[in-house]
Amino acid sequence: MGENIILKDFSVSFQTSQGEVKAVRGVNTVFESGKVTGMIGESGSGKSVLGMGILKLLAANARISGQCYYGDEEISAYTEKQMTSFRGLKIGLIPQNPAESLDPVIRIKKQLIEAVTTHDRSRKKEAEDRYCLLMKRFGFKDPESIGRKYSFQLSGGMNQRIISVLGLMCSPGWMLADEPTKGLDAILRKQVYGVLREVLKRDTESMIVITHDIILARRLCDNILVLYQGEVLEQGSAELVLESPLHPYTTGLIASLPSHGMVPIPFPMAERSGRPGCVFYPRCPYGTERCGSEKPCDYTVPDGRKVRCFRYAQS
Numbered sequence: 001m002g003e004n005i006i007l008k009d010f011s012v013s014f015q016t017s018q019g020e021v022k023a024v025r026g027v028n029t030v031f032e033s034g035k036v037t038g039m040i041g042e043s044g045s046g047k048s049v050l051g052m053g054i055l056k057l058l059a060a061n062a063r064i065s066g067q068c069y070y071g072d073e074e075i076s077a078y079t080e081k082q083m084t085s086f087r088g089l090k091i092g093l094i095p096q097n098p099a100e101s102l103d104p105v106i107r108i109k110k111q112l113i114e115a116v117t118t119h120d121r122s123r124k125k126e127a128e129d130r131y132c133l134l135m136k137r138f139g140f141k142d143p144e145s146i147g148r149k150y151s152f153q154l155s156g157g158m159n160q161r162i163i164s165v166l167g168l169m170c171s172p173g174w175m176l177a178d179e180p181t182k183g184l185d186a187i188l189r190k191q192v193y194g195v196l197r198e199v200l201k202r203d204t205e206s207m208i209v210i211t212h213d214i215i216l217a218r219r220l221c222d223n224i225l226v227l228y229q230g231e232v233l234e235q236g237s238a239e240l241v242l243e244s245p246l247h248p249y250t251t252g253l254i255a256s257l258p259s260h261g262m263v264p265i266p267f268p269m270a271e272r273s274g275r276p277g278c279v280f281y282p283r284c285p286y287g288t289e290r291c292g293s294e295k296p297c298d299y300t301v302p303d304g305r306k307v308r309c310f311r312y313a314q315s
């Protein structure tokens with residue numbers, strides 16, 4: 001069995017000229033080894049920052065507080081040097097934008113081999129074998145001829161598959177996939193979904209998937225985290241969270257899906273803004289005076305979910 005990834009009061013803020021932006025706030029969760037955990041939530045809710053925060057791949061103005069553990073190891077305390085050998089080896093990344101993640105002036109094969117040889121030069125032969133095996137598995141019948149090309153000579157779908165191979169080159173126990181289907185049409189979405197399924201079947205059983213695609217999340221994930229303004233408002237089994245949501249925000253998110261009637265979540269009420277309480281209070285149909293003045297914590301309900309809402313507080 002592999003290691004769990006554990007976050008304790010994990011927060012990320014950015015120092016900007018307009019002041020501090022709190023992108024991720026007080027996240028407590030366990031990403032279970034052997035399971036697929038999905039992160040969902042509106043644009044700007046902090047999904048990518050949380051994912052990249054685990055790998056410490058954040059802009060220079062970012063500040064992390066709280067802890068991130070990989071098993072017993074506190075990786076949030078790692079130096080950049082330690083982090084460099086950790087990334088790729090333990091957690092492979094399928095990043096949001098494949099085109100930006102491949103170097104346009106280095107041939108495909110060279111880049112992919114280097115993913116292994118930067119960690120250990122003696123593994124060149126092994127890397128070559130793995131390259132061939134993975135490329136074939138991802139649908140490239142002739143890995144050598146594709147390997148001589150540059151990323152700009154390939155289609156978006158091909159680059160997406162190559163970036164998945166890149167993430168898998170070092171055989172990491174974990175994969176982190178950031179919006180693997182963003183901006184893709186239905187056919188490519190299906191292809192990427194197939195790739196993730198394949199990765200899960202053959203390479204790693206532990207995965208974090210960031211997505212807007214709730215249908216993908218329902219199909220692929222065992223567990224779900226629901227983010228809103230940098231906070232995890234509900235977490236638990238994907239089936240429970242997506243089929244019978246508890247938090248008013250999750251309920252709203254599901255109801256706003258085309259398949260569920262497209263009922264939008266209400267706009268924030270101006271008179272409720274700027275209060276110190278729950279982040280969702282300005283938009284919440286159940287908001288009470290207490291919600292405006294006090295922050296709820298993560299309440300565990302009998303089915304095992306954790307919900308950050310006073311409606312689920314034990315008396």
Ligand SMILES: Nc1ncnc2c1ncn2[C@@H]1O[C@H](COP(=O)(O)OP(=O)(O)OP(=O)(O)O)[C@@H](O)[C@H]1O
Pocket residue numbers: 014016021022023041042043044045046047048049050059061179212
């Ligand atoms: N370098 C930065 N400096 C300042 N703010 C930042 C920086 N990077 C991200 N943010 C802010 O952090 C918040 C969370 O961003 P993030 O990219 O994690 O959202 P997301 O949930 O992944 O959205 P999307 O679904 O659109 O990808 C946003 O408000 C964003 O503007």
Ligand code: NI
Pocket residue numbers: 047048049096179210
């Ligand atoms: Ni994102």
